[in-house]
Amino acid sequence: MTDMRRLRRATAALATALALLLMAGCGKEGSPPAKGPRTEKLPTYKVATGFRLPSSPTWRRAERRGHLTVGVKEDQPYLGERDPATGRYSGFDIEIARMMSASLGFPPKTIRFQTIASANRETALQSGQIDFYVGTYTINPLRKRLVGFAGPYFMAGQSLLVRTDEDDIHGPADLAGRTVCSVAGSTPLQRIERDYPKARAVAYDTYSVCVDNLLSFQVDAVTTDNTILLGYAAKAPRS
Known part of the structure; x- marks a missing residue:
């Protein structure tokens, strides 16, 4: 996680940055696709044949x-999302999970995804509720x-998300007396509580609740990884 001095204001400018990255899949210029790339445009992964890892009790x-159980998020735009209508998971992290499944000898279509709250990740891994x-x-x-880590496969930094009509919050130095939302058990929440004690930190189980409360003026800012906030900003660029 980068130093909090590098926090940036994730507003329409950040939404535009993400839109540029996704422009190849856009319907209208500069507007990201509502549900990410179409299924037929996603990569396919060759399943490793004859792969074995007998030294791993998890793999055994x-x-x-006959399948892997993988913990993911379901409310992070373009990273890990679950379509409530179909139950299908999609996003960057979901594709990483499918790629890993194939490399471990399991067809990606057999993965059982489980939504895991941030505060429950270590418990879910230690108890065997999920394989990874x-x-x-x-x-x-x-x-x-x-727990054991592999990677990292992606580097992100902590940022702030505010409403487009917010003119007084430009960085962490402006958080005194303001309500900042993050997820329980997360590093961004701990950093706000430790380094910016004059901010009023509140926590929920998911970032989507934080964003809903931001849009309804119940909190003044949301803080977490910039990649997560970019996704939310892209979903509501005018808000």
Whole structure:
């Protein structure tokens, strides 16, 4: 996680940045696709044949049941989303999970995805509820003592998301007396509480609740990884 001095205001400008990255899949110039790339445009992954990892009890359990159980998020635009109508998961992290499944000898279509709240990730891994977790997850010494990490495969920094009509918050120095929302058990929440004690930190189970409260004027800012906030900003560029 980058130094909090590098926090940036994730508003329409950030939405535009993400829109440029996604322009190849846009319907109208500068507007990101509502649900990400179409299924037929997603990559396919060749399943490793004859792959075995007998030294891993996790892999052996997955082999016996015939599939991997993967923990993910369901409300992070373009990273890990679940369509409530179909139950289908999609996004960057979902594709990483499918790629890993194929490399471990399991057809990606057999993955059982489970939505895991940030505060429950270590418990879900330690109890065997999931075989591995794919998603935004800060690697730090405390967590390394509890679970094993691979990667990182993507680097992100902590940022702020505010409404487009907010003129007084330009960075963390402006948070005194303001209500800042993040997810329970997350590193961004801990950093706000530790480094900016004059801010009023509130926590929920999901970032989508934080964003809903931001749009309804119940909180003044949302803080987490910039990649997550870019997705939310792109979904509501005028808000």
